[in-house]
Amino acid sequence: xxxxxxxxxxxxxxxxxxxxxxxxxxxxxxxxxxxxxxxxxxxxxxxxxxxxxxxxxxxxxxxxxxxxxxxxxxxxxxxxxxxxxxxxxxxxxxxxxxxxxxxxxxxxxxxxxxxxxxxxxxxxxxxxxxxxxxxxxxxxxxxxxxxxxxxxxxxxxxxx
Ligand SMILES: [Ca+2]
Ligand SMILES: [Ca+2]
Numbered sequence: 001x002x003x004x005x006x007x008x009x010x011x012x013x014x015x016x017x018x019x020x021x022x023x024x025x026x027x028x029x030x031x032x033x034x035x036x037x038x039x040x041x042x043x044x045x046x047x048x049x050x051x052x053x054x055x056x057x058x059x060x061x062x063x064x065x066x067x068x069x070x071x072x073x074x075x076x077x078x079x080x081x082x083x084x085x086x087x088x089x090x091x092x093x094x095x096x097x098x099x100x101x102x103x104x105x106x107x108x109x110x111x112x113x114x115x116x117x118x119x120x121x122x123x124x125x126x127x128x129x130x131x132x133x134x135x136x137x138x139x140x141x142x143x144x145x146x147x148x149x150x151x152x153x154x155x156x157x158x159x160x
């Protein structure tokens with residue numbers, strides 16, 4: 001019996017199978033990124049108050065990324081993108097240890113082990129429902145998405 005059924009997306013299926021294998025503790029593998037383990041948690045798409053265009057206010061727009069796996073993941077080259085194709089690329093030297101969370105702020109700031117800064121001078125995430133964050137790994141494979149839905153519109157925050 002073939003290992004993989006004939007499906008429209010064999011590459012995706014094999015990538016998922018690889019992720020599962022790694023999550024089960026296959027150990028460090030060169031190039032492994034424990035793909036499915038890294039995901040969005042909290043998405044503050046429209047923070048409270050007016051959208052005054054100050055850096056401090058813009059940085060209240062943020063999205064948290066968590067490594068739910070058991071091994072550290074290098075995030076360099078990963079991207080976060082909105083529905084309008086504003087794209088943030090994680091710079092060199094950024095990794096996320098098992099169980100840790102890093103928060104991507106829309107505005108400017110100094111990156112640390114807990115916070116990343118997109119460097120935008122204006123808001124990226126829409127105030128209206130429907131904007132969607134997409135997380136891709138360095139190979140361009142989608143790892144997670146989080147949509148600012150109508151039901152969450154009042155609070156401005158989504159639990160992904
Ligand atoms: Ca806003
Ligand atoms: Ca947007």
